[in-house]
Amino acid sequence: MTVQETGPLTTEAGAPVADNQNSETAGASGPVLLQSQHLLEKLAHFNRERIPERVVHARGAGAYGTFTLTRDVSQWTRAKFLSEVGKQTETFLRFSTVAGNLGSADTVRDPRGFALKFYTEEGNYDLVGNNTPVFFIKDALKFPDFIHTQKRDPYTGSQEADNVWDFWSLSPESTHQVTWLFGDRGIPATLRHMNGYGSHTYQWNNEAGEVFWVKYHFKTDQGIRNLTQAEANRLAGEDPDHHQRDLRTSIERGEFPSWTVQVQVMPAAEAAAYRFNPFDLTKVWPHEDYPPIEIGRLELNRNPENVFAEVEQSVFSPAHFVPGIGPSPDRMLQGRLFAYGDAHRYRVGVNADHLPVNRPHATEARTHSRDGYLYDGRHKGARNYEPNSFGGPAETGRPLWEPVEVSGATQHGAAPAHAEDDDFGQAGTLYRLMSEDERSRLVENLSGFIAKVSRDDIVQRAVDNFRRADEDFGKRLEVAVQALRG
Ligand code: HEM
Numbered sequence: 001m002t003v004q005e006t007g008p009l010t011t012e013a014g015a016p017v018a019d020n021q022n023s024e025t026a027g028a029s030g031p032v033l034l035q036s037q038h039l040l041e042k043l044a045h046f047n048r049e050r051i052p053e054r055v056v057h058a059r060g061a062g063a064y065g066t067f068t069l070t071r072d073v074s075q076w077t078r079a080k081f082l083s084e085v086g087k088q089t090e091t092f093l094r095f096s097t098v099a100g101n102l103g104s105a106d107t108v109r110d111p112r113g114f115a116l117k118f119y120t121e122e123g124n125y126d127l128v129g130n131n132t133p134v135f136f137i138k139d140a141l142k143f144p145d146f147i148h149t150q151k152r153d154p155y156t157g158s159q160e161a162d163n164v165w166d167f168w169s170l171s172p173e174s175t176h177q178v179t180w181l182f183g184d185r186g187i188p189a190t191l192r193h194m195n196g197y198g199s200h201t202y203q204w205n206n207e208a209g210e211v212f213w214v215k216y217h218f219k220t221d222q223g224i225r226n227l228t229q230a231e232a233n234r235l236a237g238e239d240p241d242h243h244q245r246d247l248r249t250s251i252e253r254g255e256f257p258s259w260t261v262q263v264q265v266m267p268a269a270e271a272a273a274y275r276f277n278p279f280d281l282t283k284v285w286p287h288e289d290y291p292p293i294e295i296g297r298l299e300l301n302r303n304p305e306n307v308f309a310e311v312e313q314s315v316f317s318p319a320h321f322v323p324g325i326g327p328s329p330d331r332m333l334q335g336r337l338f339a340y341g342d343a344h345r346y347r348v349g350v351n352a353d354h355l356p357v358n359r360p361h362a363t364e365a366r367t368h369s370r371d372g373y374l375y376d377g378r379h380k381g382a383r384n385y386e387p388n389s390f391g392g393p394a395e396t397g398r399p400l401w402e403p404v405e406v407s408g409a410t411q412h413g414a415a416p417a418h419a420e421d422d423d424f425g426q427a428g429t430l431y432r433l434m435s436e437d438e439r440s441r442l443v444e445n446l447s448g449f450i451a452k453v454s455r456d457d458i459v460q461r462a463v464d465n466f467r468r469a470d471e472d473f474g475k476r477l478e479v480a481v482q483a484l485r486g
Helices: 037-047 140-150 161-170 172-181 229-238 242-252 307-312 331-347 425-433 436-450 456-469 471-485
Strands: 060-069 088-097 112-120 123-130 202-205 211-220 258-267 293-302
Touching (some): 088 293, 161 172
Antiparallel strands (some): 060 293, 088 112
16 A cells, blocks of 8 residues: 555645645635645645656656576676576666657657666666667767757747758768668557667676677567558557557556567677778678677566656666676767766756666665755765775776777867778668568658758758669659659
């Protein structure tokens, strides 16, 4: 039984409330009294019920689960939660769309966030990925501009096709991800019927200090299922909470969704000569180069009890690593290492990491940082500095990740190109992998959106990028766009 089911209604301070229907007034027909404390407290609390929504990925749903390791990976990482076959780790996964606001429809064409928290015995490890293996851009400096074009225009208050295509067409590195997004997988049927990806390359390091670069894949055990644009449009009107409800009710029914977890592993020495820059987020590592290796299973099996407390206030940071796992030099990832903690301090507060959903569950956080808004006094009277002679927590001397070789002078500029690096090759490969039906739907989805652009030069530039990926792709798109624009 929860506290809400026992005893009388009370004020925030716990005093019994006599009347929850009528405010206290001066006489039967007079104005309300300032001493009507229960009324004032209710109105004031109500005014503060919202926190800032996430600047991106505002719309989401989450569930707890279990990660089970099925393969010995200790040759590549010393992370304890990855140390023993059969070992289980509690997890929390939040799915999201990217551009929409908190109350927007679930079935839009947009990447889906796949933010996974592992509550490990060495601290929480957050893998904050998407349902796509790549991304639109490769430098964090471009992220605010990119997102401005995806969200509401400052003048019209709506998303504008002009802004979206102006940015994408001027950022040709987005061609691969845009091709992916406007293909069949751009609108998953449910959150259970899609894959997840860590997307970035991360460092794993083993007990001997050897370094490996890894990419994570979470392959849905439910099978991939998608919605057509027409089905998605209908659902967005009839059932905007479609994905959220499907996830919750499937777990309530005991149909626990699961994913087979795989990694691609590249020994550090192979990175420099690899045909693609392995730290470029707009590229995949083709499976023939680095075959995915199955390492575990992720199952979601418990719904949060309170959406605000556990989903809205949940925080995930790509900077939350554990021993044996670390960042790569990916320029997007480097920017994200800053952005998330900063967002959490603004959105949830300086003690966000102490909330039940966010704090470590399999160990405890032992810091010298204290106080701030809504500090709960967890450290009691312990000394708050280090070094100290009173048995306080002390540094270990071993970094979580291994050093990475760097060379040259500080600079602005693109990373040196690897043999097959360009903005279009992998987009063309993706197009050619599609069946004829898939290609038709891709061209239809893209042309429907590009045709909304008001300026011919932007339309031309957008189509040209797809032509550079594949001649046939560009030609078909041009014809389709022209037919719609007349
Ligand atoms: C440099 C580029 C990026 C920046 C600066 C950035 C920044 C942010 C920020 C500020 C949030 C809101 C965090 C919060 O309020 O709790 C967020 C959420 C999120 N981002 Fe990014 N992002 C970037 C790229 C990416 C990429 C490449 C991915 C996936 C591969 C990604 C996946 C997510 C996800 C899944 C969430 C939602 C997390 C949650 O469920 O709470 N982001 N991002």
